[in-house]
Amino acid sequence: MEIEVLGAYGGETPECRLTCLLVGGTVAIDAGCLCRGLEIERQLDVEAIVLTHSHADHTNGLPFFLDNVFGRRKGGVGIRGSEATLYAVRKHVFNSSTWPDFTRLPNxxxxxxxxxxxxxxxxxxxxxxxxxxxxxxxxxPTHGLLLESGNSAFLWSSDTGPTERLWEVASRTENLKAVAIDVSFHNQLQQVADDSGHLTPASLRTELAKLTKDVPVYIHHMKPQSEAMIREEVAALNDARVRFFEQGQVYQF
Ligand SMILES: [Zn+2]
Ligand SMILES: [Zn+2]
Structure with a gap:
């Protein structure tokens, strides 16, 4: 399956775009940079968006994406998420106050x-x-996603602190080709990471011990101000499975 990394960061600068993947050109996973990372003509091809959770760095592109495609595409765009995520997006984004309620437009x-x-x-x-x-x-409330197509599987986790079930699923998935996982902060900010439900390179080491497979583990969601230190600390882990998702790259799994 084809995964295009439109945005690979947990913070925004002119160089760093917020979390958003494009699967096969038609499904977005999260929408942090769905507009900043994709030309309008390609936005028109997006038929569905799967949200991992409600945080703004994952939903930021939704209002402007709908503006861009409104009246220009046949059929609606489906947004999938947990009940909690959809409730938050309805209440705090498409509430006719922050942005129009596109579930009632054009009718x-x-x-x-x-x-x-x-x-x-x-x-x-x-x-x-x-x-x-x-x-x-x-x-x-936040979900990772196991993507399966043909004889290939890719396990994506957007934001998470130390977790268990994700690694159980990884270990039991026979055709697993790769995993992607959040490392947001460098080790000096361990307490911030723990309090905000994210990983550091130090906590990644503990998580990697739960993965029984020898598959690539892609890091993403770095905070821009932590990036240089995260890259150094991850290199020091000396785990050959670990690498970084590169913004703008297309991966085939
Ligand atoms: Zn995030
Ligand atoms: Zn989050």
């Missing part, structure tokens, strides 16, 4: 935006990829 019968809730570990299919949400450990 409530054929809206441009439709919400569909998913449950823990209940799979759904978009295009030729099956998505299974796996609950992880963050400060708001």
């Amino acid at each position: 409530h019968l054929e809206p441009v935006l439709e919400f569909e809730a998913f449950d823990d570990e209940e799979s759904f299919v978009l295009g030729d990829v099956t998505y299974t949400p796996i609950r992880v450990n963050h400060v708001v």
Whole structure:
């Protein structure tokens, strides 16, 4: 399956774009930089967006994306997320105050935006990829996603602190090709990472011990001010599986 990394950071600068992946050109996972990372003509090809959680660095592009595609595409765009995530997005973004309620535009019968809730570990299919949400450990309800297509699987986790179920799923998935995991802060900010539900290189070391497979583990969601130190500290782990997701790259798993 084809994964394009539009944004690989947990903070925003002119060089660093917020979390957003594009699967096969038509499904976005998170929407941090869905507009900043993608030309409008390609935004029109996005048919569905899967949200891992409600935080702004993962939902930031939604209002402007809908603005860009409104009236220009046939059919609506489906946004999938947990009940908690969709509730937060409805209440705090598309509330007619922060931004228009696109679930009622151009009318409530054929809206441009439709919400569909998913449950823990209940799979759904978009295009030729099956998505299974796996609950992880963050400060708001958050899911990683197991993506499976043909004989290939990719396990994506957006934001999480130390977690268990994700690694159980990784270890039991036969065709697992790669994992992607949050490392947001350098080791000196361990307490901040613990309090905010993220990993450091030191806590990544503990997490990697739970992965029984020899597959690439891609790091993403670095805070820009921690990036240089994270790269040094990750190199010092000396784990050949670990590498960094590079913004703008297309990966085939
Ligand atoms: Zn985040
Ligand atoms: Zn978050």
